[in-house]
Amino acid sequence: MREILSIHVGQCGNQIADRYWRLVLREHGLTEAGVPKDPAATANNANMEVFFTRVRDGKYTPRAVLVDLEPGVIARIEGGDMSQLFDESSIVRKIPGAANNWARGYNVEGERVIDQIMNVIDAAVEKTKSLQGFLITHSIGGGSGSGLGSLILEKLRAAYPKKKIFTFSVAPSPVISDSAVEPYNAILTLQRIRDNADAAVILDNEALFRIAKSRLHRSPNYMDLNHIIALIMSSVTASLRFPGKLNTDLGEFVTNLVPFPGNHFLTASFAPMRSGGQEGQVRINFPDLARETFDQNNFTAAIDWNNGVYLSACALFRGDVRAKEVEENMASIRKSLNFASYVPTGIKIGCAETAPDGFSSSGLALVNHTGIAAVFERLVSQFDIMFDNHAYTHWYEAAGVSRDMMATARNTVAELAQSYRDAS
Amino acid sequence: MDPTLEKQIATASRSVEEARRLAYHDPSRIGALVEQISVLADLRQKEGDFRKAESLYREALFRVLDLRKSDPELLSGIYSLLAYLYDRWGKMDEAAKFYEKALELSERNGLAETDKVATIKNNLAMIFKSLRNHEKAEQYYHEALECFLRVDGENSPRVASVYNNLGVLYYSHMEVERAQEMHERALGIRQHLNQDDMDPADLSQTFINLGAVYKASGDFRKAEECVERAKKIRAGMNGFRPKPRRAAALLVDANG
Numbered sequence: 001m002r003e004i005l006s007i008h009v010g011q012c013g014n015q016i017a018d019r020y021w022r023l024v025l026r027e028h029g030l031t032e033a034g035v036p037k038d039p040a041a042t043a044n045n046a047n048m049e050v051f052f053t054r055v056r057d058g059k060y061t062p063r064a065v066l067v068d069l070e071p072g073v074i075a076r077i078e079g080g081d082m083s084q085l086f087d088e089s090s091i092v093r094k095i096p097g098a099a100n101n102w103a104r105g106y107n108v109e110g111e112r113v114i115d116q117i118m119n120v121i122d123a124a125v126e127k128t129k130s131l132q133g134f135l136i137t138h139s140i141g142g143g144s145g146s147g148l149g150s151l152i153l154e155k156l157r158a159a160y161p162k163k164k165i166f167t168f169s170v171a172p173s174p175v176i177s178d179s180a181v182e183p184y185n186a187i188l189t190l191q192r193i194r195d196n197a198d199a200a201v202i203l204d205n206e207a208l209f210r211i212a213k214s215r216l217h218r219s220p221n222y223m224d225l226n227h228i229i230a231l232i233m234s235s236v237t238a239s240l241r242f243p244g245k246l247n248t249d250l251g252e253f254v255t256n257l258v259p260f261p262g263n264h265f266l267t268a269s270f271a272p273m274r275s276g277g278q279e280g281q282v283r284i285n286f287p288d289l290a291r292e293t294f295d296q297n298n299f300t301a302a303i304d305w306n307n308g309v310y311l312s313a314c315a316l317f318r319g320d321v322r323a324k325e326v327e328e329n330m331a332s333i334r335k336s337l338n339f340a341s342y343v344p345t346g347i348k349i350g351c352a353e354t355a356p357d358g359f360s361s362s363g364l365a366l367v368n369h370t371g372i373a374a375v376f377e378r379l380v381s382q383f384d385i386m387f388d389n390h391a392y393t394h395w396y397e398a399a400g401v402s403r404d405m406m407a408t409a410r411n412t413v414a415e416l417a418q419s420y421r422d423a424s
Numbered sequence: 425m426d427p428t429l430e431k432q433i434a435t436a437s438r439s440v441e442e443a444r445r446l447a448y449h450d451p452s453r454i455g456a457l458v459e460q461i462s463v464l465a466d467l468r469q470k471e472g473d474f475r476k477a478e479s480l481y482r483e484a485l486f487r488v489l490d491l492r493k494s495d496p497e498l499l500s501g502i503y504s505l506l507a508y509l510y511d512r513w514g515k516m517d518e519a520a521k522f523y524e525k526a527l528e529l530s531e532r533n534g535l536a537e538t539d540k541v542a543t544i545k546n547n548l549a550m551i552f553k554s555l556r557n558h559e560k561a562e563q564y565y566h567e568a569l570e571c572f573l574r575v576d577g578e579n580s581p582r583v584a585s586v587y588n589n590l591g592v593l594y595y596s597h598m599e600v601e602r603a604q605e606m607h608e609r610a611l612g613i614r615q616h617l618n619q620d621d622m623d624p625a626d627l628s629q630t631f632i633n634l635g636a637v638y639k640a641s642g643d644f645r646k647a648e649e650c651v652e653r654a655k656k657i658r659a660g661m662n663g664f665r666p667k668p669r670r671a672a673a674l675l676v677d678a679n680g
Binding site for chain 2: 087088089091112113115116118119120122123126159
């Protein structure tokens with residue numbers, strides 16, 4: 001069994017957890033309390049163990065660790081219909097928040113909870129037979145998800161050097177901003193993701209907003225955005241959890257998607273994108289599905305598609321798709337994508353038989369495109385404007401993050417952007 | 425790994441989880457949680473996984489620090505457990521730091537006259553010895569000695585241990601006469617302990633130490649005599665192996 005442990009950090013990370021586990025429960029035929037709806041059907045599904053631990057009375061508990069420095073979101077999960085689902089010993093919450101400050105999440109509050117978090121993670125890892133890796137959901141603009149998330153990443157890498165770490169990192173959007181210090185938090189976090197993660201799927205709220213709006217034909221809310229993220233996360237791991245002809249695990253994704261060390265920042269696309277209410281009617285022919293999966297407007301980050309090339313791409317189709325169709329259509333899509341001259345224009349393809357709940361078939365694309373440099377460059381320039389004027393840096397210095405540390409992080413991210421540009 | 429230890433760890437791990445669940449809703453259960461955590465951490469140390477043990481003790485530490493009503497005795501206990509862990513891990517600076525924290529806290533809260541404090545001072549002296557800080561080591565051994573003398577009286581095995589430690593310290597600094605005096609005092613106590621407190625391994629060690637001291641001062645006849653007696657005691661021990669670390673035994677005594 002190749003288990004996966006999910007770690008949800010901060011407000012955003014836990015809101016994603018809410019949508020994500022709902023989706024996974026439905027995919028596995030479990031109720032909101034983790035009890036199989038049809039015990040006979042689940043008994044045959046050994047792959048359940050990838051995401052769940054079987055506890056007494058045939059109940060299943062997610063392999064998940066929920067961490068937040070504010071009680072709000074976790075309290076809502078616990079007060080809602082999934083109140084019986086999560087193991088309380090794997091929920092870590094501390095009352096004083098990180099106050100949107102990366103340094104507080106990383107140093108001040110982080111220091112007080114990191115050991116408890118690591119103990120909970122160690123205990124969860126010991127319950128697995130052969131852990132393949134970790135999924136982390138967090139935002140990189142806030143305080144808890146970015147600062148504490150960075151600390152968790154570092155500790156996790158030190159404790160489990162050989163396990164794959166995949167982050168789903170929600171980046172501040174180019175236009176809408178929740179707080180003035182987002183660029184600082186984002187830059188400091190990106191440095192840790194670059195150094196400690198195996199792959200990071202960058203999601204930005206604006207891109208998600210655009211997708212949601214164009215596909216749902218109404219104004220979307222955070223639930224819709226998190227649902228899109230949940231669909232992507234579930235598809236990344238689908239071929240491990242469900243039988244299929246082409247299996248891909250986290251390790252294979254990393255091997256195929258990361259051509260240079262450190263250049264492991266990905267963007268994702270899910271198709272067909274439909275709103276919750278429309279599910280169940282979705283039937284789409286394969287050529288359309290494949291086209292939508294690789295539609296530039298369908299990707300979750302503000303990539304500079306025109307000034308860049310594909311370094312690598314993975315596709316995973318779920319549900320009612322035929323191998324022959326996949327081959328034929330992917331050949332033409334492959335030709336249409338602008339790959340770097342020095343990488344063979346291959347797309348790693350996986351298939352799983354079970355589609356997400358409410359879909360007859362679906363597609364996921366994970367791509368490594370050099371245009372992602374635009375995301376980093378935008379953050380660096382926002383960082384520079386504030387940093388050069390010493391704006392807000394006293395909050396970071398007060399919490400033990402010097403201007404030198406911030407400058408180092410900034411330069412790391414600037415180099416990262418440059419290395420993507422150079423790879424074009 | 426030792427299958428018994430593995431089972432113990434699994435059980436302790438489950439107890440910690442259960443205690444975490446209880447403490448999650450009821451902060452008054454944190455004391456029980458801390459207790460379970462230290463059991464697990466101790467097993468982790470036996471397993472040799474210092475990182476996990478460290479992280480467990482540190483969780484206990486911050487849990488206790490978060491308590492509304494502070495508990496200096498519990499807190500200083502955790503500091504010394506952490507220090508002891510760092511000592512075994514070879515992180516001497518960290519060990520000294522945490523022992524000193526434990527000490528400061530105990531003294532601030534009127535716990536100076538207890539055997540716990542004496543044990544901490546003894547262990548701290550050992551660390552300063554290995555850090556080659558002779559003055560501090562000597563000072564802490566003497567403070568530990570005074571404290572044990574007050575708590576246990578003159579003829580206690582713990583007093584003898586500190587005499588022995590002082591003897592070793594002086595010997596390593598080539599202060600042979602003072603070393604001899606200390607080992608002779610240790611011998612005086614160790615020879616006359618009652619059956620329950622008598623540890624043949626300690627006694628033979630004292631003879632060996634004394635032998636070394638006599639040899640250094642040129643009295644080869646006495647040296648040989650001591651070594652012979654040590655050999656005789658060892659031969660009578662029937663393969664019994666002494667505990668690897670005296671400090672460990674001391675600390676466990678004090679915290680038990």
